[in-house]
Amino acid sequence: MPLKYKIFLSTLGQWIFFGSIIGLVVGTTTNFLLEINDFLGDDIRAKRDWLIFLLPFGGIAIGYIYMKYGKVYSNNTLNDTAELNNLVIDAVHGKKEVPKRMGPIIYLGTFITVLFGGSTGREGAAIQMGSSVSATVNKFFKVNNNDKKLLIMSGISAGFGAAFGAPIAGTVFGMEMAALGKLRFEALVPCFVASFVAYYITTAAWGHEHENFIIKLVPEFTIVSFLKVIFVSVIFALISVLYSQLRHGVQKYSEKLSKKNHMKRAFWGGVIIVVLTLIVGSQDYNGRGLEMLEQSFEEKVPPFAFLAKLVFTVITLGSGFVGGEAIPLFFIGATLGNTLHTFIDLPMSFLVAIGLIATFCGGANTPLAAFLLAMEMFNGKGLEYFFVACIVSYLFSGHHGLWPSQKIFEPKSRLYNVPRGETIENVEKKKTGG
CATH class of the missing domain: 1.10.3080.10 (Clc chloride channel)
Known part of the structure; x- marks a missing residue:
């Protein structure tokens, strides 16, 4: 077999392998995020209106976590997890790195926010956990600098696809989020694999059911x-x-x-x-x-x-x-x-x-x-x-x-x-x- 085909198959195999690992872990952690958020929001906070009065103190706890544990220096660069998705985007561009601790920190902060009644969503936590998992994979397998960026993008795809039950949208979101007017199709394979694996782990393996919104009537095409x-x-x-x-x-x-x-x-x-x-x-x-x-x-x-x-x-x-x-x-x-x-x-x-x-x-x-x-x-x-x-x-x-x-x-x-x-x-x- 010619060398170029060996390189092609080797690279393709690596992307599928890494995408599968990221999808497996992110699918599981996203299911945990969704289930805990539902429990905290629907079963606890919704039945205890007085919890809203603890929101300011929840804010102190979140602030302390980010100030004490959220800042990580690497290669003489400050990587502040409080920058949230902006830090993930900077990592895609190679300007900064996503600390491994970013995922657990954003999960804890999101749980506190939801429990005490802050107005927020969930995909940010899933994306940042996905990026954190990708960063861990990058370091464990000593991935080269170019592929590091691709795997961060696949972590974004996995988090989004699993969080909304939309693996196709998740695939493209990971490629589209970091920049206006540019899609890195080089990341298509790992993003696709990670998003679909995460989606199926969340829904098929763990049985999570996403919200169902129904359009009753579409107007005629005029x-x-x-x-x-x-x-x-x-x-x-x-x-x-x-x-x-x-x-x-x-x-x-x-x-x-x-x-x-x-x-x-x-x-x-x-x-x-x-x-x-x-x-x-x-x-x-x-x-x-x-x-x-x-x-x-x-x-x-x-x-x-x-x-x-x-x-x-x-x-x-x-x-x-x-x-x-x-x-x-x-x-x-x-x-x-x-x-x-x-x-x-x-x-x-x-x-x-x-x-x-x-x-x-x-x-x-x-x-x-x-x-x-x-x-x-x-x-x-x-x-x-x-x-x-x-x-x-x-x-x-x-x-x-x-x-x-x-x-x-x-x-x-x-x-x-x-x-x-x-x-x-x-x-x-x-x-x-x-």
């Missing part, structure tokens, strides 16, 4: 319907921008006031959430909010639910609590779609689904993964509409997003005067003169 979808997708894109800007603004302001003391930030953030909860008079916007998210597909929800969830999540995550941002964005987009149904003649469950996907797409800057997520989540219904919604949301959200470390390899459009190779964070600084 020019008018497509124009309506384009119009609402612009609105969903703009709400994702509002969320991202407020989220980063709260973080910067709280860091400035607390002089980057994570314990102080999270304590006062917890106090604000407690006050807001008392003002609202319910805990519908604490925790993950899955009950109202599911309700929005079936019946009308409070018209300003999307705004309340936005505020609760911005303060929770901006002040130093941890978790994920996908489910809060799902909630915001879905309930906004529910509200828009009053004014726009589209089937309610369909409009809610468009809002869920388009808002996530605008925030994450991952149009292909968002489209594939819609296909897996809604069983392929409304394919053309979701494709258009993702494109429109991606374009109109501009160069903003959940993760400032995302690199802009190609601007979204020539209409945006943005240089190549910059991160979203640097682009924002240049705009504001910071």
Whole structure:
């Protein structure tokens, strides 16, 4: 056999092997994350409203963990796990490394946040655990520098695919998350293997059942319907921008006031959430909010639910609590779609689904993964509409997003005067003169 074929088969075998290991471990740990989150959120917190008053003290605990154990120096570089998904993205670009302890720390922080009523999601924890597992595999097998990046991406894929029961979307998400305008197809095999293995471990081996959202009716394919979808997708894109800007603004302001003391930030953030909860008079916007998210597909929800969830999540995550941002964005987009149904003649469950996907797409800057997520989540219904919604949301959200470390390899459009190779964070600084 020629040498080039031996190298090809050897490399392919390694990617399948590493992807399988990562998928196996991440599938198991993600199932643990999902089950514990459900237990803490549904069986404990939902039946004990008084736990919300402990949220500020939970913030102190999270802050202490990150300040005491979250910072790791490697090769004269500080790797701060409090940077969350931004650290994972920097690791994909080879700027930093993901510490092995990142996974356990984010899990513990997420459990505390969910138990005491912070508004958060779960995919952030799954992604960071996936990256932590990949980092462990890299060090144990002494993987070369180029393949290290690919395995970090496969850890992202495994976490996302397992967390949402969407292995195809997970495959692409790992390749798409780190950069705008570039897909590293070299990572396709390990990302594919890791995502599918993690998904099947979570569902088939451990028997976890993911949430089921149903579109009852898809409108007929007409020019008018497509124009309506384009119009609402612009609105969903703009709400994702509002969320991202407020989220980063709260973080910067709280860091400035607390002089980057994570314990102080999270304590006062917890106090604000407690006050807001008392003002609202319910805990519908604490925790993950899955009950109202599911309700929005079936019946009308409070018209300003999307705004309340936005505020609760911005303060929770901006002040130093941890978790994920996908489910809060799902909630915001879905309930906004529910509200828009009053004014726009589209089937309610369909409009809610468009809002869920388009808002996530605008925030994450991952149009292909968002489209594939819609296909897996809604069983392929409304394919053309979701494709258009993702494109429109991606374009109109501009160069903003959940993760400032995302690199802009190609601007979204020539209409945006943005240089190549910059991160979203640097682009924002240049705009504001910071």
